[in-house]
Amino acid sequence: xxxxxxxxxxxxxxxxxxxxxxxxxxxxxxxxxxxxxxxxxxxxxxxxxxxxxxxxxxxxxxxxxxxxxxxxxxxxxxxxxxxxxxxxxxxxxxxxxxxxxxxxxxxxxxxxxxxxxxxxxxxxxxxxxxxxxxxxxxxxxxxxxxxxxxxxxxxxxxxxxxxxxxxxxxxxxxxxxxxxxxxxxxxxxxxxxxxxxxxxxxxxxxxxxxxxxxxxxxxxxxxxxxxxxxxxxxxxxxxxxxxxxxxxxxxxxxxxxxx
Ligand SMILES: [Zn+2]
Numbered sequence: 027x028x029x030x031x032x033x034x035x036x037x038x039x040x041x042x043x044x045x046x047x048x049x050x051x052x053x054x055x056x057x058x059x060x061x062x063x064x065x066x067x068x069x070x071x072x073x074x075x076x077x078x079x080x081x082x083x084x085x086x087x088x089x090x091x092x093x094x095x096x097x098x099x100x101x102x103x104x105x106x107x108x109x110x111x112x113x114x115x116x117x118x119x120x121x122x123x124x125x126x127x128x129x130x131x132x133x134x135x136x137x138x139x140x141x142x143x144x145x146x147x148x149x150x151x152x153x154x155x156x157x158x159x160x161x162x163x164x165x166x167x168x169x170x171x172x173x174x175x176x177x178x179x180x181x182x183x184x185x186x187x188x189x190x191x192x193x194x195x196x197x198x199x200x201x202x203x204x205x206x207x208x209x210x211x212x213x214x215x216x217x218x219x220x221x222x223x224x225x226x227x228x229x230x231x232x233x234x235x236x237x238x239x240x241x242x243x244x245x246x247x248x249x250x251x252x253x254x255x256x257x258x259x260x261x262x263x264x265x266x267x268x269x270x271x272x273x274x275x276x277x278x279x280x281x282x283x284x285x
Pocket of ligand 1: 183
């Protein structure tokens with residue numbers, strides 16, 4: 027029986043009245059602590075409140091998908107707000123090449139870069155970890171992270187190229203595995219998992235947006251599915267991996283409540 031698991035990344039604040047039931051099912055599945063990460067500046071307060079009421083922590087930031095749509099003049103007041111807010115971490119921040127396409131691609135890309143750099147600096151001032159989102163942008167994000175180092179944080183929903191993994195580890199970052207690992211097509215990801223040191227590994231559901239194959243709405247109760255796939259790929263016993271990943275999450279996020 028799994029217990030005391032930590033879901034290293036959720037967006038559960040968006041669930042509204044169904045949230046208590048989802049968290050109840052989560053606890054029954056052995057997942058009793060959650061990181062609530064904001065999706066847009068519109069849900070910052072909601073994220074905060076969901077974490078406070080339910081005993082998790084709030085990680086707040088301007089996601090690269092949103093950053094791509096905001097001018098400099100729109101970004102700056104948000105960063106000011108971030109600097110003043112009580113928060114456990116900054117995120118998701120990062121770069122997403124899929125959200126920098128079309129006729130204004132260079133503007134959208136530049137806005138993402140500017141938002142990432144500004145928020146990494148806020149994280150350093152506030153001495154909090156960052157949650158990084160990176161899609162098809164590893165060379166560029168690594169250049170920025172190396173320049174802004176030292177930083178603490180995690181790469182969420184890791185599915186990056188094997189060539190980037192060592193650089194991520196050298197930066198001292200944690201690597202978080204989500205439901206993508208359950209997809210049939212994720213053979214390459216599974217076969218690279220043994221290269222992540224045990225003390226740098228995290229597990230997440232990225233729920234409700236992400237879910238295991240065949241399931242419509244993600245929930246933290248599916249974290250054991252992710253853990254099983256990772257344990258199988260690494261040829262490790264599930265219980266040991268589960269415990270290690272929860273310890274890792276508590277090392278990265280020392281303010282996580284104990285339950
Ligand atoms: Zn993300």
